[in-house]
Amino acid sequence: MHETREIKTHGRTVCVHVDPEPEREGRPALWPTVGEYPIYDQFLYSTMTTDHERNERFRAALAKLAPGRHVLDIGTGEDLLWARESVQAGARHALAVEVIEPAFHKAADTLAALDQRDLITLLLGESTTLQFAPKADVCVAEIIGSLAGAEGAAAVLTDARNRHLVPGGLVVPHRAVTLAAAVRLSDLLPGQPVAFAEASLPYLQSIFDWHGGPFDIRLRIENPDTDALLSDGRPVEVLDFNGELRTEQRTTVRLAITRAGHVDGVLTWLNLWCLPDEEPLDALRMRTNWASIYFPLFDRPVPVEPGDVLELTVETALSDDGIHPDYHLGATLRTTGGEEHHGSLASPHHGGPFRAHPVYQALFSTT
Template identity: 55%
Template sequence: MVAKNQRVEAQGSESPLTIQYIEGTGWRTGVLVDASPGTEVAPALMPTHGEYPIYDTALYDAMMADAERNWRFREALEKHARDRIVLDIGTGPELFWAREGLRSGARQVFAMEAMESSFRTASQTLAGLADGHRATLLHGESTALEIEPKAEVCVAEILGSLPGAEGAAAVFADAKRRLLTPDAVIVPDLCLTQAAAVNFTDLFAGRAPAFSDAALPQLQRLFEWNGGPFDVRLRVVNPARQAVISDSAPVERLEFNGDLQVEQDADVRLTMTRPGTVDGVLTWLVMRCLPDQEPLDAMRGKTNWASIYLPLFDNGIPVEAGDVMNLTFRTVLSEDGIHPEYDLTGELHTATGVHRARHFSPYRSNAAHRHPVYRSLFPE
């Protein structure tokens, strides 16, 4: 069911916050919404969406308009695709990278699309291409499809704002085993999940944390897909950079053309660079498509990739410059064998003692509101 228009004024805040309600079969939840008009550069809170089958035209359009992403992918295809067989996984309704492969001189292109609506539109797109006779469109998950002959180049933009969340490691590992030649090149080449200590409220540059209006239809589709509300990963668009209170470190490393690990454990130490409070970590993408290419850093470049906030401590812990947090970041596959889940443990050492916390971020769940941040954002 669509989001209801009922609005209830939130109490205790100077910001124009309201509580709106969305519901489906057997469930109903409030959503804290910032109804004030935003700007292109203002921080905004959305649910993560890349790892879920909820894409619509607006989401596809935003990806295709991402200049910082696109020039890097194009540069790699122009180097590798000519006279080769190219596989595009998750091609989308416009066959975006399949078409770029053809434009770069690929001898043959295989394009795969799992979503039914996107596949139907992609079929129409393919019928209108002058060079479409060199492309074959397949419907289904890449892990369940076969191609012959095997591809010599594989391109897929299946990286989320939490980079590995869309299952890139498992999907590319499967492609390397079954769909690609032994010397095949994968685009992108490398992706890192970078992490730093933050306080959730500080990410919004003085505004009270709340979802933007545009988040409501995405939350509706996510909860319908899941069968009810769950603690979605929190996607922060344009986070206030001054909210980052520590140095950063990579907690996930996806070497698509090297030693690709599907499940990983990372232990890193984050050192506080100034006084403040810490209640969780912010993660973001760093990616390159060629070994010698300038990496895309989602915290610095203008890109459709945002950052993901993962809560740890129930309340902000005061810190001083030089305090450290030992962070364990574990990536494990969910039940579907494709999409990862994340298990974080933080141990924050300050003058007041050692503070420990843990957060588990599942792919899907029937549990909700396990942390105060979620109880605030989804009020009863």
């Protein structure tokens, strides 16, 4: 059973349904998506600095690409991680940029205590509005979301390639892809209420405060039950940081249902390559700080059988900040019996409706 907690934000009281069970290693948990908002704190940074699966890949790429080079670290965070790693790998110089002020100040303290501090320059601000000289040979930017492009990687790195990198300069990571598969939300959280983890409430509060009120925030599922997948996973968003990088895209895939069950939406997750020729990090099947994102599509679960097909279109378009994409999903489920079910969801980065879909009506109420 869920319990209810209140959030007061901008003169409104929002009742949030929470799962009172404490989070446990490996237990599924529902959180708001957090990475695409300027609300990072020490806990969120530490989930990244301790992410072995992720860090090994970034380290290997920098060991290969940084020696003797000028490196630009966009979004260095409070730990100055990739700037330090680049210099340790033999970079000539690393320029680190961070837009969140408290994180910048912590990074500045870290820098002041480093032996190699003369090789690193730290700047406060957004890479898209700053000018740097000289241009970098390598840009490292861990601004990848659980939904690959949600943190604005396409716009930020298009700008970095155009203005901050030498011709032929390289970006780390190399490629990020979002995959999608058909699911039912309650199957991802077996034996648990569909309710937010209690520990996630301060983040929900910070995001609503930042935005100026509540909205239907994307739903982050940690440790989802992978047995819940009813189809194979197909790429719905592709970001080639060293190739043709598009800030807006539209992809249609056919998700073939492989077993009987009920579908009410899709689960999406990240595949990430730091170097072109490696096995990608798979956020659904590996232990990493990236989780999966669930998007509701149908008002109620629709029964499906093998042979049925969910045709899914995912479209990204830049939001009004020109950096973070809004996502639009449209779906048609065609059953072997000849039925058609249509569903759609607008998932803007910020704003948009509140409690528009039954899932959000079940997660939130207002007084």
